Amino acid sequence: MKKALEGLKVVDLTSALNGPFCTMMLADYGADVIKIEPVNGDQCREWGPIDEKSGESGFYCYVNRNKKGVTLNLKSEKGKKMFYDLVKDADVVVENYKGGVTTRLGIDYESVKKVNPSIIYASGSGFGQNSPISHRACYDIVAQAMGGMINLTGYKENNPVKVGPSIADHVAGIYLTVGLLIALYNREKTGEGQLVDVSMIDTIFSLLENALVNYTVGGIIPERNGNIDPSIAPFDVYECKDGFVAVGVGNDRLFEKFCKTINHEELLEDPRFTTNDLRCKNYVPDLKNLIGQWCKDYSKKEMEDIMDQAGIPCGPILNVKEAIEHPHIQAREMMVHCEHPTAGDQYFQGCVMKLSETPGSVDTPAPLLGQHNAEIFGLSEEEVKELKQEGVI
Amino acid sequence: MKKALEGLKVVDLTSALNGPFCTMMLADYGADVIKIEPVNGDQCREWGPIDEKSGESGFYCYVNRNKKGVTLNLKSEKGKKMFYDLVKDADVVVENYKGGVTTRLGIDYESVKKVNPSIIYASGSGFGQNSPISHRACYDIVAQAMGGMINLTGYKENNPVKVGPSIADHVAGIYLTVGLLIALYNREKTGEGQLVDVSMIDTIFSLLENALVNYTVGGIIPERNGNIDPSIAPFDVYECKDGFVAVGVGNDRLFEKFCKTINHEELLEDPRFTTNDLRCKNYVPDLKNLIGQWCKDYSKKEMEDIMDQAGIPCGPILNVKEAIEHPHIQAREMMVHCEHPTAGDQYFQGCVMKLSETPGSVDTPAPLLGQHNAEIFGLSEEEVKELKQEGVI
Numbered sequence: 001m002k003k004a005l006e007g008l009k010v011v012d013l014t015s016a017l018n019g020p021f022c023t024m025m026l027a028d029y030g031a032d033v034i035k036i037e038p039v040n041g042d043q044c045r046e047w048g049p050i051d052e053k054s055g056e057s058g059f060y061c062y063v064n065r066n067k068k069g070v071t072l073n074l075k076s077e078k079g080k081k082m083f084y085d086l087v088k089d090a091d092v093v094v095e096n097y098k099g100g101v102t103t104r105l106g107i108d109y110e111s112v113k114k115v116n117p118s119i120i121y122a123s124g125s126g127f128g129q130n131s132p133i134s135h136r137a138c139y140d141i142v143a144q145a146m147g148g149m150i151n152l153t154g155y156k157e158n159n160p161v162k163v164g165p166s167i168a169d170h171v172a173g174i175y176l177t178v179g180l181l182i183a184l185y186n187r188e189k190t191g192e193g194q195l196v197d198v199s200m201i202d203t204i205f206s207l208l209e210n211a212l213v214n215y216t217v218g219g220i221i222p223e224r225n226g227n228i229d230p231s232i233a234p235f236d237v238y239e240c241k242d243g244f245v246a247v248g249v250g251n252d253r254l255f256e257k258f259c260k261t262i263n264h265e266e267l268l269e270d271p272r273f274t275t276n277d278l279r280c281k282n283y284v285p286d287l288k289n290l291i292g293q294w295c296k297d298y299s300k301k302e303m304e305d306i307m308d309q310a311g312i313p314c315g316p317i318l319n320v321k322e323a324i325e326h327p328h329i330q331a332r333e334m335m336v337h338c339e340h341p342t343a344g345d346q347y348f349q350g351c352v353m354k355l356s357e358t359p360g361s362v363d364t365p366a367p368l369l370g371q372h373n374a375e376i377f378g379l380s381e382e383e384v385k386e387l388k389q390e391g392v393i
Numbered sequence: 394m395k396k397a398l399e400g401l402k403v404v405d406l407t408s409a410l411n412g413p414f415c416t417m418m419l420a421d422y423g424a425d426v427i428k429i430e431p432v433n434g435d436q437c438r439e440w441g442p443i444d445e446k447s448g449e450s451g452f453y454c455y456v457n458r459n460k461k462g463v464t465l466n467l468k469s470e471k472g473k474k475m476f477y478d479l480v481k482d483a484d485v486v487v488e489n490y491k492g493g494v495t496t497r498l499g500i501d502y503e504s505v506k507k508v509n510p511s512i513i514y515a516s517g518s519g520f521g522q523n524s525p526i527s528h529r530a531c532y533d534i535v536a537q538a539m540g541g542m543i544n545l546t547g548y549k550e551n552n553p554v555k556v557g558p559s560i561a562d563h564v565a566g567i568y569l570t571v572g573l574l575i576a577l578y579n580r581e582k583t584g585e586g587q588l589v590d591v592s593m594i595d596t597i598f599s600l601l602e603n604a605l606v607n608y609t610v611g612g613i614i615p616e617r618n619g620n621i622d623p624s625i626a627p628f629d630v631y632e633c634k635d636g637f638v639a640v641g642v643g644n645d646r647l648f649e650k651f652c653k654t655i656n657h658e659e660l661l662e663d664p665r666f667t668t669n670d671l672r673c674k675n676y677v678p679d680l681k682n683l684i685g686q687w688c689k690d691y692s693k694k695e696m697e698d699i700m701d702q703a704g705i706p707c708g709p710i711l712n713v714k715e716a717i718e719h720p721h722i723q724a725r726e727m728m729v730h731c732e733h734p735t736a737g738d739q740y741f742q743g744c745v746m747k748l749s750e751t752p753g754s755v756d757t758p759a760p761l762l763g764q765h766n767a768e769i770f771g772l773s774e775e776e777v778k779e780l781k782q783e784g785v786i
Contacts, residue, residue, distance in 0.1 A: 004578060004579035008578075025571065047603070047624070048603075048624060049607050049613075059602075061606075109749075128747065130724065132721065133720070141620065141622075141630070141641055141708075142639050142708035145630070146708040146709065146716065146719065146721070147711075149557065150630065150637070150639065151711060151712045151713075152557030152558055153555075154557075155551060160637060161548060165604060167556075167564075171560075174571060175746055179745075181577075181578065182397045182398060182422050183397060183751070184574075185578065185581070186398075186750075192750055193750075194750035195748070196749075197746075197749075198745060198747070199745075201722070202745050205716055205722060205742065206727070207564075208716075210440070210442075212455075212741060213451030213454075213741060214451070214713075215713045216451065216739075217443075222712075222713060226554055227534065229534070231440070235532070235534065237553065239552070244538075245538070246532075246538035311530070313531060313532045313535050314535065315531075315539040317544050318539055318540075319544045319614050319615075319616070320544075320605055320614055321608055323539065323541040327524075327525050328526055328539070328594055331523065332594075332595055346609075348605060349605060352568050352572075352599045353569075353572030353590075354588075355572060
């Protein structure tokens with residue numbers, strides 16, 4: 001089946017996470033992504049977990065599937081020339097260096113535009129290209145901190161806590177994809193290229209939702225509140241026999257169903273719980289404790305099934321293994337296999353966006369270091385050898 | 394300045410959060426988004442914070458800026474006919490009903506395709522269109538639970554905790570935008586429309602990062618680990634004079650700078666801390682406590698400045714007010730003003746993706762209920778009145 005982005009040539013200067021996650025999406029949906037690595041490889045080739053047999057990084061292979069890989073020393077004149085040859089007929093360049101680095105290397109938007117005026121140049125970084133602190137290095141935890149996410153996560157009685165996985169990196173990569181696709185759509189109409197610039201701090205800040213308008217409209221500075229939603233009750237995570245389960249009872253109709261389901265119809269007569277507003281005010285401690293007590297007799301799976309039957313939004317807190325094995329994830333093909341030449345069968349996340357006519361898919365494994373040097377640069381075996389010796393590729 | 398998506402006609406059936414966040418992005422970058430609300434309005438018109446003067450919801454107005462608004466009773470035959478007139482020349486339909494609802498209403502992809510074969514029909518939902526549990530209602534907390542996020546967030550010694558803001562809703566909305574833009578790009582080349590289907594569970598599952606390959610490659614089921622990264626140390630959140638600060642010391646070179654900065658050069662000689670691997674093993678309790686002790690003498694702002702000077706990734710844990718006022722957020726124009734006809738000046742998040750030639754912007758406020766009925770449906774004042782009386786608009 002044909003893919004949506006077939007024929008789109010993407011020169012990929014990214015490393016580690018936010019940039020590669022963006023170009024992974026492009027590659028999954030058919031773009032020709034040429035990943036340029038330094039001569040000694042993307043740093044995340046060394047990130048665990050490492051496959052014992054082959055020495056390949058599971059993480060690197062996941063996020064670089066479907067791409068072709070070349071090596072290039074961008075500090076050498078020859079390397080830079082080869083880069084410019086490559087971008088001449090490219091549609092998109094993606095990079096995620098720290099602010100200022102591409103300019104120092106002479107591979108920034110202004111430089112690339114000179115050889116390819118209609119290029120879409122997509123930059124993902126911690127602080128973006130025009131912030132007073134663009135020069136700073138940024139880890140995911142720093143973006144979660146300064147973007148306002150950590151302050152809103154965790155229990156009141158404990159210290160604030162970061163979101164476990166690196167959501168700043170991931171979501172910045174997804175936004176970068178949106179930005180460059182919008183720019184591509186515009187180029188289809190006008191022929192004009194442009195610079196697309198996404199910051200990890202801005203990314204996190206854009207996810208704060210109601211917390212932000214609660215301050216600008218309501219004058220309240222929201223703080224972390226555990227699993228409780230201040231405007232819906234019951235809405236919480238409860239401990240059950242073999243773990244935890246999330247339950248959300250969003251309105252009076254659901255509350256009635258819920259009380260019947262847990263055999264506590266007396267709650268419907270209780271003046272403390274007759275409306276959602278009252279339930280929010282009086283949820284702690286009695287209503288919370290009563291529900292918590294009920295849940296203790298059931299397993300996660302039992303809870304999921306009972307609430308499903310009753311039509312009440314509920315989901316077990318799944319660990320990675322349980323999530324992978326859940327019938328939903330399996331039915332949605334959210335886990336896929338890929339055969340790697342040295343590491344063998346690999347098993348990792350599939351494609352999120354289900355397109356009925358031009359679906360994404362995982363077709364080829366992540367490249368070995370410099371695997372496509374000859375093919376992409378049009379070099380003979382001899383030339384590859386020479387350029388390697390010179391430290392160019 | 395021209396916007397990238399100008400001329401793109403989007404019929405927007407969405408309510409609450411994930412769908413509206415998708416169409417907000419389209420509208421910010423120039424698409425003509427026509428938001429269809431039921432006759433009594435999108436439920437989130439009643440979500441707090443409510444502006445006291447006008448009764449407008451801050452949340453509704455934020456996520457629906459730049460859109461035009463009409464009302465339509467899709468259960469009435471006349472209403473359905475008006476919907477079909479509207480989609481005949483539309484480019485995109487976006488909806489986020491629970492799985493199965495659009496089919497019952499007769500406004501699903503198959504039905505719309507009959508009057509507009511090249512339509513891009515984008516569906517955002519909890520469980521997607523083809524899951525064994527598509528019929529279930531889903532809250533953000535349920536997606537965070539089943540997608541594997543809650544299990545990975547929080548401190549070991551406490552219960553797991555959800556991410557504060559509704560990231561499943563938001564990120565599913567961003568993915569939906571990526572999906573429909575990919576489909577649009579394909580349509581520019583082939584003329585063909587299609588269905589784009591994004592699930593909130595899949596969305597969360599796709600963000601699990603290394604946790605997933607740690608299981609499939611390394612055989613380890615990762616659990617929550619507070620603010621500590623198992624593969625980098627020091628990498629943590631520390632309490633300081635007036636709050637908390639995140640610090641990430643990613644390699645030996647940074648560790649040397651860091652030890653000098655905090656006047657603890659003796660650590661560089663300590664055999665427990667000479668490599669990152671050793672630091673990871675021996676971080677708790679001594680290294681953690683020593684750094685924690687040092688931080689107590691400084692404010693967040695002082696810490697940020699000291700670490701910036703030293704070139705060490707660091708960020709204060711900012712609350713919403715502090716994040717809004719931070720020079721980075723201000724310089725990036727991540728907060729924008731918008732004048733609302735009844736609520737007056739509104740102040741909310743700006744546009745994340747910075748496009749150099751066709752930037753996004755907030756130009757018009759969210760619509761009043763049914764504000765554009767006459768304009769969009771081409772109705773006289775008399776006809777508007779009649780259709781209102783009939784309960785159609």
